[in-house]
Amino acid sequence: MQIMTGVVLPRQHIDRVRAGLSRMKAGTSTWLWGQHARFVLWLPALMAAGAALYFTLSWEPSAIWAWAAAMVVAGCMAARLLWGTGLPVRMGCGVVGACAAGALVAWVQAHHMPPFPDLPRRAVHLAGRVLDVEAQAQRDGAQAWRVRLADVRFLDGINTGMPPLRRVLVLRLRPDDACVPVPGDTLLARVMLSPPAFPAVPGGYDAQRRAWFDGRAGNARALDGVTCRHGHAPSGLSARIATLRQAMDARIRMALPGDRGAIAATVLVGADGAIAPGVRGAFADAGLAHLLAVAGLHLAIVMGLVMAGARMGLALSERAALFWPCRQIAAACALLAGGGYVIITGAHLPAQRSLFMAGLAVVALMAGRRVVSMRALAVAVAILLCLNAEDVAELPLQMSAAAVMALIAGFDALRPYLSAWEHDVTWWRRTGARLAHPLLASVLAGSACIPVGMAHFGTVQPWFMLANLLAVPLMSVWIMPWGLAACMLMPLGWERLALAPMGWGIGVVAWLARQVACLPVAHIGVPAIGNGGLALFFAGLCWLCLWGGWGRLPGFVPVALALLSPWWGAQPVVMVSPDARMAGVVSGHMLLTGPAAHPDPFILREWQRVTGLDAGVLPDDAGQGPLSCQGGACRVREHDGDILLLLSARGPGRGLCRDARMVVNLWAQGSCPGAAVIGRFDIWRNGAYALYPDRAGGVRALSDRQVRGARPWVMRPGGAGVPDLPMARAE
Template sequence: MAQHDGVTPTAFPWAGLRRARVAVALWLWGQHDCLVLWLPVLLAGGIALYFALPWEPGMTWALAAGTVVVACLAARLVWPAVLPVRVGCGVLGACAAGCLLAWTQAHRQPPFPDLPRRAVHLSGHVVGVERQVGHDGALAWRLLLADVRFLDGINTGMPPLRRRLLVRLRPDDPARPMAGEDISVSALLVPPAFPALPGGYDAQRRAWFDGIAGYGRALGPSASLHEVGPGSLESAVARLRQDMERRIRAALPDTRGAIAATVLVGADGAIDPPVRAAFADAGLAHLLAVAGLHLAIVMGLVMGAVRAGLALSERAALFWPCREIAAACALLAGGAYVIVTGGHLPALRSLFMAGLAVMALLAGRRAMSMRALALAVTCLLCLDPENVAELSLQMSAAAVMALIAGFDFLRPRLSAWRYEVALWRRAAARIAHPFMASVLAGGACIPVGMAHFGTVQPWFVMANLLAVPLMSVWIMPWGLAACALMPVGLEKLALVPMGWGIGLVAWLARMVAGLPMARVGVPAMGNGALALFFAGLCWLCLGRGRARLAGIVPVLLAVMSPLVVSPPVLVIAPDGRMAGVVMEHKLLIGPGAHPDPFILREWQRVTGLPAALLPVDGAVGGLSCHGGTCRIHDPAGDIVLLSSGAVRPASVCAGGRLLVELAAQRPCPGMALIGRFDLWHEGAYAVYQRGGDNLVIRSDRQVRGARPWVMRPGGAGMPDLPMARAE
């Protein structure tokens, strides 16, 4: 065999592999200080993997996951310098830990109870009170009840529910319930709703992890069983929030009062739906949700005020650590603000990061960093893994990650311009900060909004450039002043000017929402596309060097994915009362002229199409309807939709390949059938057309599988049997 300088030809492939391995090892060692930032990403990946399973892992799987975690930790300690062991064990161990965290949280929840299917008289302990605007525009109280007992018939003597109930009182109910008291009311209860279509929003999973048993609507006035007692800390905070909301709305009785109560005490249920829709269309919905922006304003104002006050004392200014004292006071004020506003997830994440920033300030380290965000998200995932699928954590993490990474890249350029001789560059450097903050945070949240709402707001940058500074320098300072004046009863002096600013922001939201294409409907991104987006965003923000730019590719693929995914041809509600047909770029809904608003909104979110009614007698594109029968014409066989229980003509079965009968269960020979029993047993259905003539039929139970939070057919839960009587 010929040789060249003592090297055989077969040695070249091995040499290439060695060089590639060395190159990868060098690149990984160059990334070693940012590898820890991937811990929350991998934890979230393991949690998402658990929720994506179509079956429920048993105890054996949980023990296996725990064994993998322990083995990875042991290997990491034994071989800390071996790169494949270090990276492989980190990835595998973090994903297994995420699966184990989610499994543990899911299995420590109490089961759903079997709620009565009729009107029932109940009593419970009020732990939360909120005013809400109904579909008819009427204001009513919504109560969160714990230790609920049923007082009728066979339900008498049952132990109290281990889960809580949300009960909405009648708008004309004269009672003014307070947190901490016990009430009784006659109500009609319903379990958490099934998804409106396979793969849609899962209200049962959310209720499972929130400890909610179901929802109720009062049929008569409520009655207080006894006066408010000392109660728990939760009840005391709820009473404080309720009293503050009452005083705010007494000073500002209109929409301005509802928005003021939202940003000061987290009472967002009383905002009118048109106002909330205008804020959403203008890209200002984050102003109505207590999150990092509000907490940063509160802490910044308190820190500035405390530091200015300490500077008035010569001794404090010279000998005391004024900055550290002011930061600690700001953190305490921020914690109080988060508690009073209800402890929502974005505010908790921001409070975690604020606490880390204060600790870094006391230690002389950098206050705001990607490590602080990683630690905060890791803590939140460990405390409540289910939130990885919720909008609040996804938007909060995406926005903050984009802000930190973006300003790390732009800071040298903006700092250089700030000290330029040219006036226009100094002005541009100051204007660039809020502009880039809106672009970075809003741009990172656009794909998340596409996945959860199916909309895009193109004018969000312009609206935020005007509204956020107004919120920072006028609305929130007056709001804090109003809170400080409440003990002496002078809060109106501050609430009135606060209302002026809120009115201006509301006018801005209406103006921007009225612009052309202010709200663009798009098909919602699927869960796989959303995971791809976050993988690309994390690679782009957490990596180093030019290789991080490769994260742009998955981000673009995820954003463009709705354009290449075909919507379902036919969707059927889980209760069989509604069906939707996608035809001629419209979502045709029927039967009847009054569709369920919740189901319709979910269908529009997924399809991104405007809604219209199914024709009673007529044709739209390839759809024709007559006498309660609609046919979706197809050369391979029609899809027949029957919405009437009348006598079925024999022509219905001719030329069809799928029969959907909403009123009965009468099959046609040789045709696939979706009937009432199928909907009761399997939940919602969606029919897709794949590969030309192939029909793919998916049901809700097929997609979700047998999981702890998936209720039995009909919404049945665990029976709550009466207690045995003592002999």
């Protein structure tokens, strides 16, 4: 009996486990079949995952890999059409095919761009055609013109007679330059050139990748006054639009001088470069930075005002009100007005994305479907990824996709409760339901954007909800209506009549931004969320928003893990800039930089984003705690050996080399015997370095070259590109 018991009980246990697994499998399959209508919503999310995977590789896939990805996409489509009745085939083909399609689109777009040119390293004379002009606010309060030049030719030395650059050059004029360029002019200037900057920290913001897909060759700074050769009137449509924008910008600033005019020009013609850094910082700390970027909010206000005006105008006619489709006509007029607004403001990518979404909403309205839905968002994001796959790694697409997803899913989940309160007999419930809409919109969109802001800025603005509840209604009902009236009065020369009250509203919003920015903990610096944490957040957000029912709740787990990820990963101990002119040491709760007392602002801002710490200067002579500096050398004490940081040109002495496990030499390649070295040549060849503590108690060095590898947009050491040489004649 005992033998039988010893044999039978394990079999019963195994049968119970198998039965439990079978029930779990059946329940999961039933739930997934119940969600089959939502499978299509995952298409853009999986395409974005494939594109993001391509951009995170440290090696460049060859054409063979691209052909293999194309074959995978074709095979998945064929399998889906032939054997698409089973759930594993549908889901497997969808996931693999969409990811492969996203990676393939990103690869094609990356290899379609022309290579970076090899820019001269000395002062050079150039000539180029002006594409557009924008006023740029300097840190000292002065303003200078920022010009985009096409067909740039260098006029000195070996560059004489070379073909024009295939990429655009961004030129910044001197603040005291008397030249006022307009699109279509030819500009002659003596400039200093600089290629797109290398990342300030391994895995940090990649300006070279952004410049690669934007078609930019680099930046230029005018050394003297430039010469403008005014040619014929601009013939192209883009040149005419740029000229119109410049003229409107000038008239707005003439009617509204100062910061109010800069903000008005930003929301009306997209001239955001003229806003003073202090004003922009106050708006950012208050959580109102989105008011200074022409995107979905401004487009929605413009289209809403035009649609309401058109529908009210049509309602004045009895025949139109009775026999015409007034709602559809008003929606079409609103879409045309929105398209014109996007063009006038420069057709920036965030505005283009919003216009795509608005166009789909108008189509849905004319077809009698839901105006705002997750399917419309999925179609818009899929189209945008096919047009610009590189935007998956940039802030605007991530921020807008997260906010819109959270708004649609949140209001879909809360619609029964809000609808019940809106139709309740109690007046205070009806009032509360109407007031809850802007509050919920601010909470949902702002909360969804917090992790994205942590990843790209390393900051959190806790008072964003308070500021948006007051500023967004004022922007909607006062500032933008007067701005549209000013645009309509501008051909008559009466724009001052509308710009004056618009300026009053802008003044109130600017005052509100300053007051909120001065509140306690209005700006909290936190360590930035890495690429892995950001991917984890979007995976959880998509799970929350794209599924239906209670099965979406597990999506909160990856979102919470992503928010906590900056404090789980190792923080860098020492960072070195890609030009070897600056080093940073994390000491306690401070980020200390040297050797100069005035660090590079871009590099310092990026290091603070990564660490979330306040900045300071490395001491000249200090020996307290784990950091000691003396005579241009700093020692960072670690458990398994010290890190020696040489900031001056002198070599390491015998006393300095004692207990040194790793040496970072900013001036030479010399080292201490028996210690690992990161010298100036290593920094020149591999870019920025970051030193992390490892689990064994030692130090792990990570370079920018290790993270990015050899990609089309990664420039060679020193920022070298392809020489701008003419093609050889055929034999």
